[in-house]
Amino acid sequence: MNDRAVEQEWKEIQAGKRFLLFDGGMGTMLQSRGLKVGEVPEKLNLTHPDVVRSIQEEYVQAGAEVITTNSFGANRKKLAEGGVTPADVIPPAVKIAREAGAKYVALDIGPTGALLKPLGTMEPEEAYELFKEQVQIGAAAGADLVLIETMSDLLEMKMAILAAKENSALPIFATMTYQEDHRTFLGTDPKTATITLCSLGVDAVGVNCSMGPKELLPVVEEILSVATCPVIAQANAGLPRMEGGNTVYDITPTEYASYVDQMLAMGVTIVGGCCGTTPAFIREVKKKLEGRTPAFTPHEPLCAMTSWQQTVALCGNTAVIGERINPTGKKKLKEALRNADYEYILEEAIGQQEAGADVLDVNAGLPEIDEPAVLKKLVQEIQGVCPLPLQIDSSDPEAVEAAVRVYSGKPIINSVNGSEESMSKILPIVKKYGAAVVCLTLDENGIPEKAEERCQIAGRVIERAKAMGIHKNNILVDCLVLTASTNQAMVMETLRAIQMVKERYGVRTVLGVSNVSFGLPKRELLNATYLAAAFGAGLDMPILNPLSKEYQRVLQTFKVLNNEDEGSIRYMEACTGGQLMTVTELEKQQGASQAGSGLAQAGAGSSQALSGLAQAGGSLGSQAGGAGNATGQEEDLFHIIRTGRKGKAPQAVQELLREKTPLQVIDEYFMPALDEVGMRFEKGEIFLPQLMSSAETVKAGFDVIKEEMAKSGAAQDKGKILVATVKGDIHDIGKNIVRMLLENYGYTVVDLGRDVEPERVVEEVKRQGIRLVGLSALMTTTVKNMKVTIEALREAGCTCKVMVGGAVLTPEYAAMVGADYYAKDAAEAARIAGEVLS
Ligand code: HCB
Numbered sequence: 001m002n003d004r005a006v007e008q009e010w011k012e013i014q015a016g017k018r019f020l021l022f023d024g025g026m027g028t029m030l031q032s033r034g035l036k037v038g039e040v041p042e043k044l045n046l047t048h049p050d051v052v053r054s055i056q057e058e059y060v061q062a063g064a065e066v067i068t069t070n071s072f073g074a075n076r077k078k079l080a081e082g083g084v085t086p087a088d089v090i091p092p093a094v095k096i097a098r099e100a101g102a103k104y105v106a107l108d109i110g111p112t113g114a115l116l117k118p119l120g121t122m123e124p125e126e127a128y129e130l131f132k133e134q135v136q137i138g139a140a141a142g143a144d145l146v147l148i149e150t151m152s153d154l155l156e157m158k159m160a161i162l163a164a165k166e167n168s169a170l171p172i173f174a175t176m177t178y179q180e181d182h183r184t185f186l187g188t189d190p191k192t193a194t195i196t197l198c199s200l201g202v203d204a205v206g207v208n209c210s211m212g213p214k215e216l217l218p219v220v221e222e223i224l225s226v227a228t229c230p231v232i233a234q235a236n237a238g239l240p241r242m243e244g245g246n247t248v249y250d251i252t253p254t255e256y257a258s259y260v261d262q263m264l265a266m267g268v269t270i271v272g273g274c275c276g277t278t279p280a281f282i283r284e285v286k287k288k289l290e291g292r293t294p295a296f297t298p299h300e301p302l303c304a305m306t307s308w309q310q311t312v313a314l315c316g317n318t319a320v321i322g323e324r325i326n327p328t329g330k331k332k333l334k335e336a337l338r339n340a341d342y343e344y345i346l347e348e349a350i351g352q353q354e355a356g357a358d359v360l361d362v363n364a365g366l367p368e369i370d371e372p373a374v375l376k377k378l379v380q381e382i383q384g385v386c387p388l389p390l391q392i393d394s395s396d397p398e399a400v401e402a403a404v405r406v407y408s409g410k411p412i413i414n415s416v417n418g419s420e421e422s423m424s425k426i427l428p429i430v431k432k433y434g435a436a437v438v439c440l441t442l443d444e445n446g447i448p449e450k451a452e453e454r455c456q457i458a459g460r461v462i463e464r465a466k467a468m469g470i471h472k473n474n475i476l477v478d479c480l481v482l483t484a485s486t487n488q489a490m491v492m493e494t495l496r497a498i499q500m501v502k503e504r505y506g507v508r509t510v511l512g513v514s515n516v517s518f519g520l521p522k523r524e525l526l527n528a529t530y531l532a533a534a535f536g537a538g539l540d541m542p543i544l545n546p547l548s549k550e551y552q553r554v555l556q557t558f559k560v561l562n563n564e565d566e567g568s569i570r571y572m573e574a575c576t577g578g579q580l581m582t583v584t585e586l587e588k589q590q591g592a593s594q595a596g597s598g599l600a601q602a603g604a605g606s607s608q609a610l611s612g613l614a615q616a617g618g619s620l621g622s623q624a625g626g627a628g629n630a631t632g633q634e635e636d637l638f639h640i641i642r643t644g645r646k647g648k649a650p651q652a653v654q655e656l657l658r659e660k661t662p663l664q665v666i667d668e669y670f671m672p673a674l675d676e677v678g679m680r681f682e683k684g685e686i687f688l689p690q691l692m693s694s695a696e697t698v699k700a701g702f703d704v705i706k707e708e709m710a711k712s713g714a715a716q717d718k719g720k721i722l723v724a725t726v727k728g729d730i731h732d733i734g735k736n737i738v739r740m741l742l743e744n745y746g747y748t749v750v751d752l753g754r755d756v757e758p759e760r761v762v763e764e765v766k767r768q769g770i771r772l773v774g775l776s777a778l779m780t781t782t783v784k785n786m787k788v789t790i791e792a793l794r795e796a797g798c799t800c801k802v803m804v805g806g807a808v809l810t811p812e813y814a815a816m817v818g819a820d821y822y823a824k825d826a827a828e829a830a831r832i833a834g835e836v837l838s
Contacts, residue, residue, distance in 0.1 A: 016297075046092060199474070322544075732753065
């Protein structure tokens with residue numbers, strides 16, 4: 001094909017008007033050639049290029065147009081294990097694919113193999129550097145596109161996309177991998193991933209690996225429901241299972257193709273295969289493409305923001321942006337920012353989340369701090385504990401970019417305005433990182449008085465953004481309210497402007513409501529009344545303090561009236577929960593007759609249409625107390641563990657230890673909090689990152705307990721006990737508690753750690769003449785390894801006693817695995833030790 005024809009074909013592919021067929025799996029094929037995929041499969045490009053080539057030739061013969069290079073793990077970090085570099089294996093990988101007859105060569109990029117911060121230890125930029133090297137080498141070697149696949153971490157995917165964008169002009173296809181619960185291993189759902197990846201400007205988005213094609217159908221459906229670019233699906237050949245040490249796939253090529261057929265009918269245009277698929281699968285899929293017309297219709301970008309776990313979309317509903325992480329006028333927050341006291345700020349984040357905020361504004365604007373560094377760190381810290389999407393709020397473009405770059409998801413940038421400087425600096429960041437942006441209706445000349453002029457500024461920014469390829473759904477206009485104490489005549493003009501921009505441009509609106517009341521008494525009353533009025537004018541996203549009871553009442557009542565709270569369920573819950581007492585009820589309760597009188601007047605000044613809402617808001621104001629600020633209060637250790645804030649745990653434990661024994665703290669706080677976290681994890685309410693944060697928090701608290709117990713530690717040595725968590729199991733909190741208590745009772749504990757091979761246990765028992773072994777297992781799947789370990793001890797002739805424990809165990813299981821004792825908790829373990837070693 002000549003260049004023009006190729007160009008035309010790509011245009012069609014990128015518009016979803018032409019199908020594109022990828023190849024299938026490589027591993028299964030290598031095995032069928034008698035080759036074992038070694039530790040570094042990419043080395044085969046050097047040692048057995050002929051074999052790799054002949055497999056790819058088969059795929060070409062079967063009809064595959066795109067051949068994926070054998071470079072899935074070809075990043076510097078992974079390759080180091082095999083003593084090779086990306087420069088050694090990527091160019092031959094591209095060459096082999098080309099020689100095999102590929103129409104297009106896809107540079108294959110898989111995950112780095114390390115967990116990124118805050119879950120793991122790798123900095124996002126470190127991942128970026130690894131991907132950058134792969135892209136640069138692959139592009140120079142002549143790849144036609146970049147395929148980033150099998151990703152579970154949205155942030156890692158983002159780093160790979162940025163690396164591809166910034167270091168090549170190649171089309172980018174991005175696919176994530178989902179589990180049976182339709183979330184990635186780290187808890188991202190298909191819609192959230194798709195919205196985020198599309199906004200980053202990829203050329204195709206989708207799913208690979210995961211499960212069989214049948215199980216992927218609902219995932220594909222979700223992806224298609226929001227995709228703005230063509231969708232790619234490359235499933236496995238069924239659900240993999242183990243048989244005699246090998247991974248086996250059950251689906252036949254024709255069955256596979258019949259599910260692909262369904263995907264094509266749903267709108268998928270790019271297909272191929274993943275693990276377990278072979279040229280026979282691709283041949284069958286090819287038949288489904290023949291004579292068929294693509295059914296893909298791209299969606300308009302949704303007005304939506306995402307975190308790595310959640311999407312907040314504005315489709316006729318309202319959503320609240322929590323305003324509290326902004327140092328303006330907040331002494332404590334300023335101090336926290338200056339001292340890098342992130343714990344205080346995380347508390348603010350959690351508090352707002354629990355009060356019902358949908359998005360959090362994050363602002364670190366203090367002249368005396370390094371704003372880019374602090375804002376970036378703040379975003380990372382908050383994303384570590386809070387799943388809400390964030391609004392990155394700064395007037396410094398450098399700080400905005402630093403924060404947006406490491407943000408996992410599609411954030412809102414706050415803000416751009418109509419001045420040339422702002423538009424030229426902020427809009428390119430919005431475009432590059434696929435963010436939504438708040439457009440302030442001001443420019444070089446300040447805030448215009450009249451709604452008409454504010455509307456004109458919004459129009460200018462929208463036009464400019466459009467010219468850069470930013471869709472109007474990614475622009476949220478803030479018509480800016482000035483305080484009633486100094487600009488009373490302009491307050492209602494803002495509401496006119498809201499109505500006007502919505503009508504004229506069809507955009508969503510944002511408003512920092514609390515500004516209206518600066519300098520006046522009973523601010524919350526004014527704020528709530530104004531919020532109700534603003535909702536009436538069509539406001540979509542108020543920026544406010546979600547902890548304010550007055551605001552909450554307006555919000556909850558408005559959601560009923562706006563048909564957002566289906567069946568008024570949440571409203572009724574709030575009523576029965578006592579959160580929404582009416583003036584009369586309050587008066588009754590307080591026995592006071594004056595409580596609500598001022599409020600009715602507050603509503604009366606507003607226009608007729610709004611007065612009902614204003615009253616609803618107004619009646620709230622009568623409740624005494626104000627913001628209902630959960631922060632600043634003594635925080636319960638249970639809550640700290642549940643919300644996974646490890647920095648807070650040591651102090652909370654220390655305080656509890658003044659009144660309680662270490663074991664009481666463990667039993668009354670650690671265990672129930674972990675139980676609840678485990679339950680929520682099982683129900684799919686939280687995901688692995690949150691589970692890990694809670695575990696880390698317990699560990700931080702546990703370190704304090706350990707120190708405390710060491711102080712009162714017994715002097716004599718009552719004998720040696722070996723403890724270990726069995727093979728395949730990495731849970732060790734329980735085992736560590738057992739160890740600590742036994743040490744405290746005067747035993748010497750040999751702790752082999754977690755995920756311990758049976759042979760290791762046998763070796764140490766023999767070497768150290770151990771008489772009591774304590775094994776721990778927390779998962780049903782690892783209980784069997786207790787049995788294996790105990791059998792290994794018995795076979796080796798060890799006469800030691802074995803006790804077993806861990807949440808899943810029961811006395812029956814203990815007997816079944818051949819243990820001598822079952823210890824339901826650490827105290828029981830100490831009692832058993834006394835019996836065995838006395
Ligand atoms: Co984990 N996890 N987890 N997890 N995890 C559990 C155990 C589940 C029950 C949660 C659930 O789904 N409801 C579940 C297991 C389901 C099952 O098999 N029935 C589960 C899963 C599925 C997983 C992963 C597979 C998740 C994933 O990756 N998708 C993964 C496993 C990886 C692996 O092991 N290969 C995983 C990972 C994690 C971490 C890393 C996030 C974290 C562990 C951190 C760590 O231990 N360093 C974690 C945690 C914390 C839990 C929960 C929430 C708490 C466990 C815990 O520490 N309990 C747990 C849910 C739950 O159990 N409520 C959840 C508190 C301790 C003190 O209790 O029973 O261990 P304990 O110990 C007691 C007692 O039993 C006895 O004394 C201790 C003190 O009184 N005892 C012994 C314990 N061992 C003893 C040995 C003796 O000789 C004598 C007495």
